Amino acid sequence: MPKRTDIRKILIIGSGPIVIGQAAEFDYSGTQACKVLMEEGYEVVLVNSNPATIMTDPEIATATYVEPLLPGPVAQVIERERPDALLPTLGGQTALNLAKALHEDGTLEQFGVELIGADYEAIDRAEDRDRFRETMAEAGLRVPRSAIATTVEQARAAMEEIGLPLILRPAFTLGGRGGGVARSAAELDEIAARGIAASPIGQILIDESVLGWGEFELEVMRDRADNVVIVCSIENLDPMGVHTGDSVCVAPQQTLTDKQYQALRDQAIKVIRAVGVETGGSNVQFAVNPQTDEIVVIEMNPRVSRSSALASKATGFPIAKIAARLAVGYTLQEIPNDITRATPASFEPTVDYCVVKWPRFAFEKFPGSDAGLTTHMKSVGEAMAIGRTFKQAFAKALRSRELDARPCPPAGDDELLDACELAGPERFDHVLEALRRGRAVEELHVRTRIDPWFLGELAELALEPEAAEAGERTFKAVDTCAAEFAARTPYYYSARERRAEHEVERGERPSVVILGAGPNRIGQGIEFDYCCVHAAMTVRASGRDAVMVNCNPETVSTDYDTSDRLYFEPLTLEDVLGVCELERPEGVIVQFGGQTPLKLAAGLAQAGVPILGTSIDAIDLAEDRGRFGALLARLGYEAPPYATAHSPEEALARAPEVGFPLLVRPSYVLGGRAMEIVYSQEGLEDYLRRVGADHGSGKEIFLDRFLEDSIEVDVDALCDGEQVWIGGIMQHVEEAGIHSGDSACVLPPHSLGDEVLAQIRSHTEGIATALGVRGLINVQYAVDRAGRLYVIEANPRASRTVPFVSKAIGIPLAKLACRIALGERIAHFALPADPVGDVVCVKEAVLPFDRFAGADSLLGPEMRSTGEVMGIAHDFPTAFAKAEAAAGAQLPDEGTVFLTVTDRDKPAAAGVAMALHELGFRIVATAGTAQAIKRMGIPVQSLRKIGEGSPNVLELIERGDVRLVVNTPVGTGARVDGWEIRSAAVASGIPCITTMTGAMAAARAIAAARRGEPPVFSLQELHREHGAERPGAERAASNAA
Amino acid sequence: MSDATAYVLLEDGARFDGLACGADGHAVGEVVFTTGMTGYQETVTDPSFAGQLIAFTTAHVGNYGVSAEAMESDRIHARAAIMRAATNREDAPGAEGGWLDWLADCGVPGITDLDTRALVRHIRDAGAMRGGVFPVALGEDEARVLIDAEPPMDGRDLARDVTPTEPVVLEPLGNRGATPAPLTIAMLDTGVKDSIVRNLRERGATVELHPCTSSADQLLARDADAFFLANGPGDPAALQYVVETVRGLVGKKPVYGICLGHQLLCRAVGLETYKLPFGHRGANHPVKDLTTGRVEITSQNHGFAVLGPGGARTIDDDRPVRWETDFGAAELTHINLYDRTVEGLALRDVPGATVQYHPEAGPGPHDALHLFDRFIEEIRQSRIGHGRPDADSPHQNAGLDAPRS
DSSP states (O other): OOOOSSOOEEEEEOOOSOBTTBOTHHHHHHHHHHHHHHHTTOEEEEEOOOTTSSTTSTTTSSEEEOOOSSHHHHHHHHHHHOOSEEEOSSSHHHHHHHHHHHHHTTHHHHTTOEEOSSOHHHHHHHHSHHHHHHHHHHTTOOOOOEEEESSHHHHHHHHHHHOSSEEEEETTOGGGTTOEEEOSHHHHHHHHHHHHHHSTTSOEEEEEOOTTSEEEEEEEEEOTTOOEEEEEEEEESSOTTSOGGGSOEEESOOSOOHHHHHHHHHHHHHHHHHHTOOSEEEEEEEEEOTTTOOEEEEEEESSOOHHHHHHHHHHSOOHHHHHHHHHTTOOGGGSBOTTTSSSBSOSOOBOSSEEEEEEEOOGGGSTTSOOOOOSSOOOOEEEEEEESSHHHHHHHHHHHTOOSSOOOOOSSHHHHHHHHHSOOTTHHHHHHHHHHTTOOHHHHHHHHOOOHHHHHHHHHHHHOGGGGGOSEEEEEEOOSBTTSSOOOSOEEEEEEESSOOOOOOOOSSOEEEEEOOOSOBTTBOHHHHHHHHHHHHHHHHTTSEEEEEEOOTTSSTTSTTTSSEEEEOOOSHHHHHHHHHHHOOSEEEOSSSTHHHHHHHHHHHHTTOOEESSOHHHHHHHHOHHHHHHHHHHHTOOOOOEEEESSHHHHHHHHHHHOSSEEEEETTOSTTTTOEEEOSHHHHHHHHHHHHHHHOSSSOEEEEEOOTTOEEEEEEEEEESSOEEEEEEEEESSOTTSOTTTSOEEESOSSOOHHHHHHHHHHHHHHHHHHTOEEEEEEEEEEOTTOOEEEEEEESSOOTTHHHHHHHHTOOHHHHHHHHHTTOOGGGGOOOSOOOOSOEEEEEEEOOGGGSTTSOOOOOSSOOOOEEEEEEESSHHHHHHHHHHHTTOOOOSSSEEEEEOOGGGHHHHHHHHHHHHHTTOEEEEEHHHHHHHHHTTOOOEEEBOTTSOSSBHHHHHHHTOEEEEEEOOSSOSTTOTTHHHHHHHHHHTOOEEOSHHHHHHHHHHHHHHTTOSOOOOOHHHHHHHHOSOOHHHHHHHHHHO | OOOOOEEEEETTSOEEEEEEEESSSOEEEEEEEEOOSSOHHHHHTOGGGTTEEEEEOSSEEOTTOBOGGGOSSSSOOSSEEEOSEEOOOTTSTTOSBOHHHHHHHTTOEEEESOOHHHHHHHHHHHOSEEEEEEETTSOHHHHHHHHHHSOOSTTOOOHHHHSOSSOEEEOOOOBOSSSOOOEEEEEEESSOOHHHHHHHHHBTEEEEEEETTOOHHHHHTTOOSEEEEOOOSSOGGGOHHHHHHHHTTBTTBOEEEETHHHHHHHHHTTOOEEEEEEEEEEEEEEEEETTTOOEEEEEEEEEEEEOOGGGOSSOOSSSOOEEEETTEEEEEEEEETTTOOEEEEEESSSSEEEESSBTTOSSSOOTTTHHHHHHHHHHHHHHHHTTOOSTTHHHHTGGGOOOOO
């Protein structure tokens, strides 16, 4: 069957901001799909609120809408663009839910939009727990015994019937958000209540526990002619009970016999047919009891998923790309296998290596939250490793995690075994340690239910860690067919064999190695992958071979289409040198992958590998506080006073000379890890006690004067060593003290005067040229109340805001930076003096507090956001409102607002209350705040403090009477004032604003929203509109084409 | 890595080192590779592997031990197992023994820790060839002599080594079809896999296994409802005596064939076979059933194939092209989408059909199991056509209920 010609224009919905359970894998899948559909001659309309994606690059789709993923804005896009079809299976749960909503509210029918890939019925059958069970029963498949509850009482009744332990999951949430395992009646009550609240339809599914059974996933594809293939099997090392996103996984499955595996395969095919996914990929999860051969179907996702991205990278079979072609009518047989080019996609990949995936966690950023792993996903990223054997892959995966601190297994053997039994982020480190100490495989199997085959392999790895690295390093290809056919696609991994026999076809062209960012983590996310992909495009366009090294399976950078050669390798010095030894590259680019490649730069240079772009010395000059301080002094720029201490005693001694409040942090951290603001000597002592215990002595402690109440500014600029070009100046919405990654920011600045802006420009030029930057530089400033400008820090590398700025101005900064690194000059680019058009762009952070019950949702100097969204409008309040809506904190249009603020913030709170009162909101506040508001003549109801009886604010929040919370805290550290209020707000999904500047922006945004749904527009229109001349962009784009 | 204790040597001189496992000693034969990721025990017990040393492309072999239910025949037919990472694991759930212990007990040498991918790439480019697994104590010169002494696969009759000496009759295993009429299938056993026999018996058929040296007259005397030509090892061209037997059967009763049986039936009606460069062995080959348009993922294990009409090795499009045979027209029913070779055909003027792949799986995907339903249904239909309605058949078939095993 050839492709459909009755459709011309296709709408694709992206997955929005990176959140736990829905991450960069959808950029990979979505980008592939858009590219394929464009190649097939369709017009592609994309809606995605996430600016940090390659998918939202203007050349990827015909029309790109960076708009909130909500029915209103998407309906507007449909009305404007009139697509013939909507492909909802590439944007995760968000896109499926949105497609369902647009079907249910009649939008799709009204505008004649056909759902392709999966229709409404199929989505509903897979997603509605009840219908899914019925569908499985009709297909003769077993599912765990279960019940559905909409109240805690019903959940109790189910417990009586099925027994404990039980697995609870809310319907229609991402990655099982709000679910958990109940082992007691008390746990059941708690989890049921949480799950019912988390489900958009107030429903939870209660399942018979299959804890301890083996967990397997099959990636299935089906075409219009009903041909079905299994792309890959994935086995979780953690038995049932741990969310697959949090499990260590291996592909292909290792422990099932042919009979057991074929039974799963048969069932997976039945599932996709029964659910009725017409075309495309689905993921089916099974639990298998290895003793009895019993199989139960756990769930199916009628769309591409994190697992499908993993399966694609694990096998070389590009699921999303093929799913997109299937959706427009091709059959599997008609689609060629990219890798062999000689065979069709209607086959099942076979692999002759082993793939191990490790989740990357961030519990250290959420003190107070439970680090136990459950069916509720908590990891923020993942690393994948390919090895010739399981042991090789596992050892590589251990390295690929790039942990900040080495896991420390408990010293006592009993404690160690307990730690093995408890599924936690370091479980396998503990298991390895237990095996190293001589514990028997059988004993660990009984305690952990991990399959003895894995334990046996791990025991060998634990006892002889060097064995996995023995032999010669040899680069082998990932080819979908175990070498049965010649591979044309240059996708490689290093293996250890007796004799090196490289399969890499290096060719004669010079190559440039681009180092990726490794597993996503808080502080180093998809933004850096975006920059690496742009670097690869640019290197290719320059006539050189782009060589990518990375180990993150979720990303576009590890799509074999992105570079000329992809090496799926850990980002350690030794592994990267292994690639360089074979490649003999012209140089390595380290400025796009965040801190990970930067940390390798010195070692690479020492080994004689040229570093392209900004020199090692310039990097050191910017990072070494002493050298950088001296540079600023020489330039005559102001910076906050600072000191570096080498012991807690020294820190306490030097604190007074720096002056309070102090920003204090250990020296070696990323994303503001363990960074806090302290207001007094006592506060510092407390900090040193808490953090010093974690991080030992001997490390440096950085003290900086914290500029309270100042405005923070971020600048992204290009420099070729002599000339500097400012791409964007962004003003933070939240005041100084909130990590720049967690703060909303505005481009262009909404409240800075021309004089300050001019000074920011000249300082940026001065610093960039003084450092000798060749590529990108990001400088952070603070402007105090008197308008004085302070330099906070400079990073001579791509920053988190590069994709946001590039999209706002329509000029791809990372591509230009890469061209500079390759030797071009800014003068060649003919860039406009001021690239900012007449729109206002707001970037807002998305925070994962709902995943970490018990952690405080307060913003601070430590970054905790996982992703970001962008709002674009012609004025700041509207852009801010769009960004807030896109971030999931949709601001209320009426109702009650609760305010409780510190004394310092009371005047500002009165201003916010005034604005909200005028908008018709009812104001409630705690006594002190209420008094300040009342003095301004605004009606306000005073509430009791928590613990002082009714009515208190917790009751109001829990009853749903409060629609917005404004709470600014006193002090920092764990569980400070207001913690319960913020937790209650997070749990109830009510927006909770913790800064006064944020609250004022929200009030303005609510006012702007009163004027009706803001108009939507595509990036392509904006870029056409606000810049007739986009020379940099055009050239780079045409080069890449 | 530990020092090599064994090696694989190919007749072209290529050498790959590894560690000895399984039984002591050496083995020579044709070195082939299989890309299946599951079912190592089924694979080595498949009689079609007689005379061959199997290189497994999948990284790990032995993970779940061995058990009686995974046997495809009564013994290991492969001469050696060549692996990247073999384990014993007698403690796996459901295991009755360890894989390496079992290889040793069966006297089959193995080699592990060997770069199987390098070996496969060599065979892919140079073709399947003779070779052996040798302990390092046995020098290369001696190994070469042993390899040279091994006859090449071309022209080799290995069916005689694996065929039963006496006929064996096996009762039905229940009846999954709609009509519970007994049916008898006479199998010319050139090395049949248990899964084929089981699939026929599960569909209500009594299966008689006959030595491959049986004559057409002996077979016709059984008055079976259909003849089945089994899979098996070796070169179909070397089995001219079987081909002659089959010529005597075609047109008398429906004749079906799988794998080697497919090649034998084709040769019997006058078509030609040829040796593939390195064969098809694995569980992921896409085969299109031209009668339904469906693509099925199939289990494969063969080194020879049937030439298309006009002597073409491959067939360019998905149409049911025809051959003129000594028994009328034959029509292509199945085609391999990997290399577009013939995967199955049906005789149009006399009852009969064959497939090159393994619909019985064991190991491999079950996509084509329905083919047995199709065969059985055709047999029933043809019986009606021959005036033997199903209704009262038990009595009519009574004469066949001779010895049972």
